[in-house]
Amino acid sequence: RAGVLATHYPFYDSPGFYYARMEPSRSYVLGLRIDEPFPDGTFINAEGPTHSWRSQPTGDGELVLVTGMEHRAGESVDTREHYRDLEAYVRSIYPVRSVDYRWSAQDYITNDGVPYIGPLAEGHENIYIATGFRKWGMTNGTAAATILTDMIRGRASPWAEVYAPDRFKPAASARRFLVHNIEVAEKYIGGVISRPAGDLADVPPGEGRVLMIEGQKAGVFRDREGRVHAVNPTCTHMGCVAAWNSAEETWDCPCHGSRFDADGKVIHGPAVKDLKPRGG
Known part of the structure; x- marks a missing residue:
């Protein structure tokens, strides 16, 4: 048997460390x-x-x-x-x-700009992924379907090596890998140690902000009826502090791209758990 994680971002991302490579x-x-x-x-x-x-x-x-x-x-x-x-x-x-x-x-x-298509990781050879399409989904989705069909049916694919998830090409990958993970570290540390200024009364209807309330960070959104929606803005994936997306009215993680609605419900991975309510 074989399973394919064609979920945009693989929700099972620890094998292969995909959070560090995309x-x-x-x-x-x-x-x-x-x-x-x-x-x-x-x-x-x-x-x-x-x-x-x-x-x-x-x-x-x-x-x-x-x-x-x-x-x-x-x-x-x-x-x-x-x-x-x-x-x-x-x-x-x-x-x-x-x-x-x-x-x-x-x-x-991905670090080298080429999608990851193939076995998830060593020891998980019957689980396949297709991710990192770089906004070329129609083309790369078709390529993924062809490659994975060959793999699952035991046929050799001439493109398997090009898209192999376990590849590492220093010339193409090293710089982007370092830049991405340095940025993640900066955002994680910056989010944890920051003490955002402001007060709940400063948040107008239709806006969201991260504030310090009773010594703890709170992600606060005030809807157009004046109701306050407050969550713990710490991303449930790996602990970065989410930022408010004013256009979509969501909480977006700057580290790995998880997204949550105004009440903290997951709407995009890699996180699979909702944000906790403020005080939760």
């Missing part, structure tokens, strides 16, 4: 109507910062989807700015009639 990255998407014909197809720019474009026919006419403004999960001060900046970028190129949709998404980037 960086969480967020991007933003706008669905727009424009006043000029848009070429059929999918496009991405060659220079940075990266933006991609594609047309999407709908019952109400053509919709143009534009993505960009990527950043490491949990490290942006006001994520709403990314939507505004993305819209300004589009308006600098096309006359925009309306912005009908907006959302953000998250993916993981």
Whole structure:
């Protein structure tokens, strides 16, 4: 028998130390109507910062989807700015009639930029993973299906070595591995020792902040009706302090990308346990 962890991020991540070998990255998407014909197809720019474009026919006419403004999960001060900046970028190129949709998404980037597809780790040869697609899910998802089908059925795959999860290529991986884990250590230590200023009364409706309340950190969100939602902002994955995502109204971990709703319920791994209520 064989099992495949195709869960975006492997929820069983200790074998293989995937939390140390992948960086969480967020991007933003706008669905727009424009006043000029848009070429059929999918496009991405060659220079940075990266933006991609594609047309999407709908019952109400053509919709143009534009993505960009990527950043490491949990490290942006006001994520709403990314939507505004993305819209300004589009308006600098096309006359925009309306912005009908907006959302953000998250993916993981491996140390060398190539997905991990294959056995989870030594001693877990009957458990397979497919992760770290670097926002190229349609292409890499198809590759993963092909490779894993061959492996499970006992056939040799010509691509298995390229995507092997246990690979390590110093020239391609070492620098990113060190940078990622130094950043994680900085965010962990900084979050633990920080003593954020402010008072509960300073949090306006629709906003969230980490505050010190009775000597303990509290992640506080005040909804638009004035109700306060308070959680322990310590991520249940490995103990980093989550940051408030103002655009999505979630608590996002800056270390490994776990996300929780305003009441602390897990909505994205690697965490599998909810944040505790304030005082819990």
